């Protein structure tokens with residue numbers, strides 16, 4: 144992966160460990176929001192990523208490239224592939240039970256991805272330092288051992304839950320996340 148200093152963990156970064164309460168190995172992760180473009184099961188033409196964690200600190204996911212995801216005829220759009228990488232990385236950092244947002248996403252495209260392909264994705268964390276998490280992902284064509292088509296490195300920044308309430312739609316957050324109080 145060609146990655147910049149901004150997505151490379153500093154020497155003092157700590158390695159993540161599974162937290163108590165992490166999903167059981169192999170359990171499906173489910174969407175964090177039904178209308179999310181990446182994972183929402185209620186999105187009409189989203190990516191519909193399905194994911195699980197094998198170990199409580201990383202995520203494996205599948206993304207089937209559909210007609211609605213094309214750039215060139217018959218081939219996945221690069222921005223859509225970047226969105227899939229963003230999503231699987233976001234799912235992996237969510238395992239640490241604090242809210243993070245993407246600060247920076249770097250993507251290498253190694254092979255075209257035809258419509259109909261099942262992209263087998265994996266995301267993991269290389270280190271955490273203060274509010275910053277340094278993550279990586281890859282997408283392989285056809286099987287978990289298939290050729291790598293896309294790689295990504297990312298810097299995610301921890302935010303307060305209020306970030307989503309302040310900048311987003313607080314009522315929808317309350318409707319979908321019943322543990323989140325609108326007026327705490």
Ligand SMILES: CCCCC/C=C\C/C=C\C/C=C\C/C=C\CCCC(=O)SCCNC(=O)CCNC(=O)[C@H](O)C(C)(C)COP(=O)(O)OP(=O)(O)OC[C@H]1O[C@@H](n2cnc3c(N)ncnc32)[C@H](O)[C@@H]1OP(=O)(O)O
Nearest residue numbers: 149175176229230233234237244245246247300307316319
């Ligand atoms: C139904 C409701 C759901 C509720 C939601 C709840 C949880 C959902 C979360 C996850 C769910 C699970 C799955 C994940 C799903 C999706 C994955 C996709 C995730 C996204 O798609 S998310 C959207 C795109 N994303 C944004 O919308 C961010 C916009 N942005 C900002 O909101 C601010 O920009 C922010 C907060 C990033 C920082 O702002 P800030 O004021 O808090 O902090 P500040 O600027 O001081 O940065 C602190 C330190 O980070 C460094 N830093 C910051 N940005 C950097 C950059 N770009 N490059 C390099 N370094 C950077 C600074 O240099 C400083 O470093 P230092 O400390 O060393 O000086």
